[in-house]
Amino acid sequence: MRVLPVIAFLIVASGLARSGESAPTSPGPIPIETRQAHAVFRITPRLYSGALPGGDAAFAELASLGIRTLVSVDGARPDVVAAHRHGLRYVHVPIGYDGIPAQRTAQLVKALLELPTPLYVHCHHGQHRGPAAVAVMAMAREGWSPDQAVDWMRQAGTSTNYPGLYGVVRQFRCPDPQPIEAAGELPETAAVPARVTAMVDIDAHWGRLKVWQWRSWKPVPGDAAPTLHQEALHLWESLRELGRQEATQRLSEGYLRCHTLSEERAKALLDETAKPEPLSVQRLDGLVRRLGESCTACHRVHRD
Numbered sequence: 001m002r003v004l005p006v007i008a009f010l011i012v013a014s015g016l017a018r019s020g021e022s023a024p025t026s027p028g029p030i031p032i033e034t035r036q037a038h039a040v041f042r043i044t045p046r047l048y049s050g051a052l053p054g055g056d057a058a059f060a061e062l063a064s065l066g067i068r069t070l071v072s073v074d075g076a077r078p079d080v081v082a083a084h085r086h087g088l089r090y091v092h093v094p095i096g097y098d099g100i101p102a103q104r105t106a107q108l109v110k111a112l113l114e115l116p117t118p119l120y121v122h123c124h125h126g127q128h129r130g131p132a133a134v135a136v137m138a139m140a141r142e143g144w145s146p147d148q149a150v151d152w153m154r155q156a157g158t159s160t161n162y163p164g165l166y167g168v169v170r171q172f173r174c175p176d177p178q179p180i181e182a183a184g185e186l187p188e189t190a191a192v193p194a195r196v197t198a199m200v201d202i203d204a205h206w207g208r209l210k211v212w213q214w215r216s217w218k219p220v221p222g223d224a225a226p227t228l229h230q231e232a233l234h235l236w237e238s239l240r241e242l243g244r245q246e247a248t249q250r251l252s253e254g255y256l257r258c259h260t261l262s263e264e265r266a267k268a269l270l271d272e273t274a275k276p277e278p279l280s281v282q283r284l285d286g287l288v289r290r291l292g293e294s295c296t297a298c299h300r301v302h303r304d
């Protein structure tokens, strides 16, 4: 029984020692425990980071945390209607994985300066683009150094496979007041290039295929969701549709080779799902892995 006070003393003492060492002015990003929203961090009192809120319950939870404005840097169209139901306003500032253009930076900083805070900044998973946007905003207006910003991206799990995102943060220069003023409107939904929209759609099918894989390719009894075959079909069709577009046809030979490979691998997966049962877990796993590799191979060269 006497052990407890000793442990308590040690915990307090080690805490004091640590706080004495670094004398932090702010505690830095704190992970917030949530039920509906994911990957949520409180960065500063005015700034939060996290994943795409998936439905009403997640929006409600963010509102209950005190969030006033949502900033999406994702390519997908934000669910503005659901956000409004919970008294939240959206700003859509879509960015890619290769960095943050100056005009987008100006918009992000303007949002932090002019819109009701706290702001909740999200991409899709809350791991890469969202944390990079948050890093830039915190450097511009919350007094962060580039080192703090990079530490935060590591904490959020931003992959080093996105050198453009780390680069923009390491070389960050705060935009002058003028570009911030000239950033224009902060729209709730921004125009997004057709290819980005197509990729968002492809990614949605891909995400659901990964859920099938996670369930060892077994359907949920009584589930009305698309079958595995339908999901694989939609993915292949979306890729094919994108490949047929004139804008895609005008891209480089190397790009088109990457595209064709991905399409072929999606077709191989589709054919496997069309076979009479029983499905081979091992074969499906292999086909999905190869398809995923074809996505990554193109992204590495042509996106990131």
Ligand code: HEC
Binding pocket: 074, 075, 076, 095, 096, 097, 193, 195, 196, 199, 200, 202, 203, 206, 255, 256, 258, 259, 260, 262, 291, 292, 294, 295, 296, 298, 299, 302, 303
């Ligand atoms: C032939 C090349 C190519 C292939 C194959 C490809 N992508 Fe993409 N993808 C891109 C490019 C280029 C972008 C960036 C588009 C832009 O920002 O203009 C992109 C963007 C994305 C995005 C980001 C969308 C956003 O919110 O901005 C996601 C997610 C994505 N791809 C998922 C996938 C998945 C999943 C696959 C495979 C099933 C795949 N992609 C296959 C080229 C490819």
